[in-house]
Amino acid sequence: MRNRGFTLLEMMVVIIIIGTIAAIAVPRMNDIFEVNLKSSIRRMIGMIQFAFNESVIKQTPLRLNFSPETGEYWLSAMLSSGDTGQFVEYVTDVVKPQQLPEGVLINDVVTPHDSEKRTDGDDIFIGFFPTGFVERGVIHLSSRDGRQFTLVIEPLTGKVNVLDGYIDIVQDATPTGESGSTTTGSTSAPSGGYVGVTVH
Secondary structure (H helix, E strand, O other), X not given: OOOOOOOHHHHHHHHHHHHHHHHHHHHHHHHHHHHXXXXXXXXXXXXXXXXHHHHHHHOOOEEEEXXXXXXXXXXXEEEEEOOEEEEEEOOOOOOOOEEOOOOEEEEEEEOOOOOOOEOOOOOEEEEEEOOOEEOOOEEEEEEOOOOXXXXXEOOOOOOEEEEEOOOOOEEXXXXXXXXXXXXXXXXXXXXXXXXXXXXX
16 A cells, blocks of 8 residues: 655644644743742742851851852851861751752852852852851842843841842952942842742
């Protein structure tokens, strides 16, 4: 029996079906990316606020470490030995190392002790101090569908301002452990609260 090829009508029907499926699937994928991005922001804010309080309670310097290349972030604590000390991974029942979900990225991290935005390396961190102070860190997160958010940590309270979009915060050079200021040209970070994303 001779094999019959596809007719023009059959090919058009297949193309229409594929187009319809794609039109439904792409928005759903974008929704998934947005949900993952916002849930990642909530988890990161939780770890930041935990580190701020834990450093004061335990009277121990803490660091929130980042690996933009792998999408991981975790806490480390100062372990003293005599007159020296080193930072080691800090894990409790409440907080553990985190991995960003598929499609969510750490674009870069800005801190007072770095002269430029950090996009790679194994020494990217934001410092928390027992005196109730945290470095004014800026974290830029994005999703594969193009959504971007800027997280700005307030030094004296540990609260996190969430700005919709990529806001290019410029850090003033200040000594570690002292409050600095942030400027963005014509745009400045708000003084408190959450902006641009629902975190509750």
